[in-house]
Amino acid sequence: MNWKKSLRAAGLVAALTFSLVGCNTEGAYSPQEIIDHALQETKEPLAYYGEYTMDMGDAGGKIQVKEWTKDGKRRIETTAENGEHSISVNNGSQVIMYDVVKNTVHKIDISKGGVDEIPSQRDQLKLLFNAVKDTHDVKMAGEEKIAGRDTYKVVAKAKKDDTLIGDIEVWVDKKTWVTLKTITNGAGNKMITEYTKIDEKAKIDDAQFTLDIPKDAKVEEISVPESESVTLDTVKEQLGEFLMVPEGNGLTLEEISLDKGIEDRSEYTFSYAKNGQQDISVTVFKANSNAKKVEPIKGEKEMDIRGQKGTVMDENKFRSISWQENGYQYSMFTVDSKQTIEDLVAYTKQMTIVK
Numbered sequence: 001m002n003w004k005k006s007l008r009a010a011g012l013v014a015a016l017t018f019s020l021v022g023c024n025t026e027g028a029y030s031p032q033e034i035i036d037h038a039l040q041e042t043k044e045p046l047a048y049y050g051e052y053t054m055d056m057g058d059a060g061g062k063i064q065v066k067e068w069t070k071d072g073k074r075r076i077e078t079t080a081e082n083g084e085h086s087i088s089v090n091n092g093s094q095v096i097m098y099d100v101v102k103n104t105v106h107k108i109d110i111s112k113g114g115v116d117e118i119p120s121q122r123d124q125l126k127l128l129f130n131a132v133k134d135t136h137d138v139k140m141a142g143e144e145k146i147a148g149r150d151t152y153k154v155v156a157k158a159k160k161d162d163t164l165i166g167d168i169e170v171w172v173d174k175k176t177w178v179t180l181k182t183i184t185n186g187a188g189n190k191m192i193t194e195y196t197k198i199d200e201k202a203k204i205d206d207a208q209f210t211l212d213i214p215k216d217a218k219v220e221e222i223s224v225p226e227s228e229s230v231t232l233d234t235v236k237e238q239l240g241e242f243l244m245v246p247e248g249n250g251l252t253l254e255e256i257s258l259d260k261g262i263e264d265r266s267e268y269t270f271s272y273a274k275n276g277q278q279d280i281s282v283t284v285f286k287a288n289s290n291a292k293k294v295e296p297i298k299g300e301k302e303m304d305i306r307g308q309k310g311t312v313m314d315e316n317k318f319r320s321i322s323w324q325e326n327g328y329q330y331s332m333f334t335v336d337s338k339q340t341i342e343d344l345v346a347y348t349k350q351m352t353i354v355k
Helices: 003-008 010-015 031-039 121-132 232-239 341-350
Strands: 048-055 062-070 073-080 085-090 094-099 104-109 136-146 149-158 165-173 179-186 189-199 218-222 227-229 242-244 251-262 265-274 277-286 300-305 308-315 318-325 328-334 352-354
Touching: 121 136, 121 149, 121 165, 136 165, 149 179, 232 251, 232 265, 232 277, 232 352, 242 277, 242 328, 300 318, 300 341, 308 341, 318 341, 328 341
Parallel strands: 104 218
Antiparallel strands: 048 062, 048 189, 062 073, 073 085, 085 094, 094 104, 136 149, 149 165, 165 179, 179 189, 227 251, 242 352, 251 265, 265 277, 277 328, 300 308, 308 318, 318 328
């Protein structure tokens, strides 16, 4: 489970919040009611053509985006200010990504549900607001026009400065409940996504969801990373000697899973429960000695762990520690609000070598 990589993308996750649809209802709403409307599922997804800008600041510059959405299918064309240009199509059974400049194509088969675990934009925004409901003050901030449409503005302001997810601003269309503008501060990066045009009456031909690939393009089939349950003997065979939290005092090892295809490595996750309740998870993989040092992200601090230089993150319900030892990279984390960083450190002191 590459959780830190996911956290680094928090700003991008929040910025890509289009196609959030609900029903049209008159009246005054609380911030939570507006968010709930914008996130709720509908029987008939909205079909529309839209244009918006993604501004990632110094981290990535500005990107102009055009999108076509119909019957769960989507076509997105992006043009970056540095000259990059790409076209991506989700036709319901396959995702095709074409880099126009490099003339390369990547294909992902989604017909068998291979990407079920990848959250939608709607799910990502829901996770984001659930993550900040205890760490942010959420309130209404008036009504404004975005892309010529009336919107509600909702602001989630962080209660403290040193936090992974900073302030969030969201503008929700009163008519369609589509999120028309989002400003997020995540992992130290500010992201602004704003629609300049949205037309739910646009005629969208099915041909939009067919991508003509040039004959000389380099085509690559991408395999979605898979996770499978494995035995302790399998891990020992693959990793050799490594550290493991022993069972005991109510702590039991529930599952060991192998994540394949993550940065060309095999990463093992040990999931533990205590007295029948989810407690901690520990990941381990062989560290790459040639890999560049990853700088701490916002909200992450350096800390000595088992005599090694490591990092800790304490974000309300999510707490984690990471360190390298004897050629292995370890991460331990919990989503139990009762667990503290000190509890995790105590577990690391119990770890024993598995041979």
